[in-house]
Amino acid sequence: MAGLTPKRALLAALAAAGLLLSNCGKQSEGVARVAAIGPMPKLVETVVAPLSPGDALVRQTMAQGLVRFDERGQVVPGLAERWNVSDDGLSYIFRLQTGEWPDGRKIRADDVARILSRQLRPSSTNPLKDTLGAVGEIVAMTDRVIEIRLLAPRPNLLQLLAQPEFGLVRASVGTGPFLIPAPEDAAAFPADEEAKGALLLAHRIRIPDAEDPVERVRISGGNAKALAAAFADGKLDLVVGGTVDDLPTALAQKMPRGALRFDPVAGLFGLMPTKRNDALQEVEVRRLLSRALDRAGLVGGLRVGGLVPRATLLQAGLEGIGSPAQPSWLDQPATERRTALVSEARRLFGSTERPTLRIALPNGPGGKYLLARLAYDWAPIGIKVERAPSEASADLVWIDEVAPSASPAWFLRRFRCGIAPICVEESEALLAQARSTLFAEQRAALFLEAAEQMDREQLFIPIAAPIRWSLVSGRAPGFAENQFARHTLVGLANERFSDGR
Template sequence: MKHRTFLLASALPLALATAVSAQTDITVALQLEPPHLDPTSAAAGAIDSVLYSNVFEGLTRFASDGAVIPGLAKSWDISDDGLTYTFMLNDGVTFHDGSTMDGEDVKFSLDRARAEDSVNAQKALFAGISDVSVMDPMTVKVTLSEPNGNFIFNMAWGDAVIVAPESIDDIKTTPIGTGAFKFTNWVQGDKIELTRNDAYWGTPAVLNDVTFKFISDPTAAMSAVMAEDVDVFAGFPTPEALPQFEADPRFQVIVGNSEGETILSTNNKMPPLDNVKVRQAIAHAIDRQAIIDGAMFGLGTPIGTHFAPHHPDYVDLTGSSNYDPAKAKQLLAEAGFPDGFTTTLKLPPPSYARRGGEIIAAQLRSVGIQTEISNLEWAQWLEQVFRGKDFGLTIVSHTEPFDIGIYARPDYYFQYDNPEFQQIMETLNKATKPAERSALLATAQKMISADYVNGYLFQLAFPTVAKAGVQGLWENAPTQATDLTAVSWSD
């Protein structure tokens, strides 16, 4: 007996049925430019911001409300023991180079992601796969070494998109996927251009041409939108200007939630940050609301652990790291640092990091902790901090959905190694009963909060400013994506 899971094609995003204007091109601005264009070999969410769903697709995908819906797989069976997933693929799917997408491409993609030499930034998503077998061109069987209640969810990540072996050598500069748009051009430092895929297997896009413009400077972002040089700015980096746009009938302002836990990431293996009392002192030296007000102009929800407040299993632990500079100084003295210490604070480009970094540096300085600030470009941050682990502190928003499992990876860049936490995550992967999963998630949240692994700051809001005629944009950001497959212009 098998459990049959089937989702109708009507669950897929459709173009809105309102009157659509003759305009079929759009220019979308983003603050961060991708370091390259392979979502399966980098941690940079900026890649998914351009390519997720637009160019690349996985077996499943995230909808605008965060639900997991069919992607290249139209349905799947799960065996009673939870170890075998049989995916039925959609017919007539082709890559942008005209080649057929079939079971062999799925096998190649999953085997590549889980290989010993894999450079996939989320390799842990695939670690439980013991075998991938092609039953026929449209049917793939994936066998797990143990049950994993998150497997269908995991397959929706941008790191799990399906790629073809024929195009893998040039994927970083010439991405070839199966999505509703095809990659056409990348002018590094300026823009990426996409065009409509007329051979798309699913509901076709309304737009013909898409240009992603990269504007890192907040002042330039403000000017570009106000001058109408861009049609949309997703993740608008100047929140203090939102009231001005709200009052201007030329524009619409959309402020949604994101999955971005913004944290003061801490190198748990670097002295003196390897001392839990030092990390606790840092947590109590931070005034979250001052950071939200000063860096984000009030946009953001305080968090006390690495979990989204809008998730039903969220536990409010902000009280365990409340702002208390006197306590921070006491903890530093108890840890053997009555006069404080000096460490590095390496900041990537986003406004929340650069602005927030200055505020946090001042707050830490007031309790005796000096920080040597370095402003890094995104590629530098990935090389020095994420891969090289050459940092004391950094600020980054983790925009991947439901990603508390990264704390079970000792080699992850903040290097938290707690076997008890790892066991909780292992048990969670096998758990299927909602009450059991909720209890495990509560325990996990409390554990990393009590260990003060990182300084938990706020959940990143996702503001978008767009011209009034644009419709079909995502309000919330359940994953880091700018899905334009259902976007159009109204009359």
């Protein structure tokens, strides 16, 4: 509302609120029907493993952190109503909203500090704990003020704190924005067949001097095929949590135009070699496998607009690194590379029998597509593939993970010694320096040097960015694609309620 006086701005806001109430009273009595692919979603109190799409959705919906994501993946206030960052970037001070836990206990800064600090203890198994390695201390300054003190600047700290893994849960309950509905709100949920076993939640929107509208959602789980069919039949307003494994299911289902939506995420999407096969201990063999892949053909078969093949661990758009240079052969058609690849395979293996590689892949139709593509691309160099029954028995493991922030650190630290089966010891010192340096330019330079080492040793065989898709109906105008594939349910059924609008 630039250019408006405070009084006019307030009048405009109240006028907008009035429009909301007059235009969507009918909607506020309805329920947004949301489903996540996978088991029935639940509120996970202590995060000890990567969250399923449904559990992540519920946690960010019922247990916001100090900050949270809006529909476009931008950081907005959560439990903290505002925050300040020191000039040197080493101190983040958050002022908490006034409020209570659902049991009536006042929300205090010392409780919040204790909950967050517990996530960072050495004993914590939170999968994102390592991303907050620069956090030195979390302290309560007053009842409503909390400070996070850093050992080195982290411009992406707020993005990490907004992830559902750092949502605030106490005694199995969170602070919203959606909560288990009060009895007067629960009565508004229709008791239909689809609601059985689903999680029913309500969010009361506070509007000064007006009746508070209530958003209601019903969250369920299920397999991709059943949810896609239910969506096509108009029984669901939103389906989230789609990956490459169930993408063929969505593509095969007849959908309304524009219903299938893809998030522009960054992350890891490719193969990680293990130590189970002797041939893969040779860096030249790992490089051969990477060059033999027809990434353009594989990506084209997935039918995802804007998905770009890549052969580097880091991808374009990450903080401070620009666009990593791709190897010159990446743009060369696979058929033109094949003769040289066959000769290289003959040199490496000679007359010995070529290995059969066991690959741990998802079990759905997308996993079958990937296995078939790998078999086709590696057949000319004499490499056969088969599905591994488990990751523990695999020679190569498929990695499909979305980056939790725009920092290159997450990509690189995923392949450090002690974490990845094959690593580069020289990179450890670079990553340690990057974690402690106070200078952004030096940090970026260290990341690039470590990335070059890891790419040279082919610790990972990248394909592209991960695929995350949703099915979105016209009854969910508040939905938007974003870089983290985290989708708020605030304002889902009416975009005027959306965060930050």
